Amino acid sequence: MRAVIQRVKQASVTVEGQEVAAIGQGFLVLVGVSKEDTIKDIDYLARKIVNLRVFEDEKGKLNLSLKDISGEVLLVSNFTLYGDCRKGNRPSFAKAAPPELAEKLYLSLAEAIKAEGVPVKTGKFRAYMEISLINDGPVTLLLDSQKSF
Secondary structure, X not given: OEEEEEEXXXXXXXXXXEEEEEEOOEEEEEEXXXXXXXXXXXXXXXXXXXXXXXXXXXXXXXXXXXXXXXXXXEEEEOHHHHOEOOOOOOOEOOOEOOHHHHHHHHHHHHHHHHHOOOOEEEOOOOOOOEEEEEEEEEEEEEEEOOOOO
């Protein structure tokens, strides 16, 4: 499971002209699911996301987590995170999970983050989404549950 985490002041998702989710301060998390992902990958990412210390403390140090600042997560499914561009000019998505598995694990990740005490909103799975955000920093991090980077 892969995630692109962006620290935001606010973020929202619109589908067909209708806003489907919005958050204030927290993380916009784009998440991709691979064919091999399991509950272990979900647990790893959920713990990492809620405990990343990338918000400033009173001394301006990146020392606070989502929990510390009462932040939110906007979780958006993004299979293109498993696009392999090493060969040719058209990405291969062979490692991405099929939609049925991806949706199940994506929703399980949302529930795991909620279980950690952090509010989560989600995009619309398999929809064309427009995402708006005010990036804070910018602070952008990459996570991979297989620790390949």
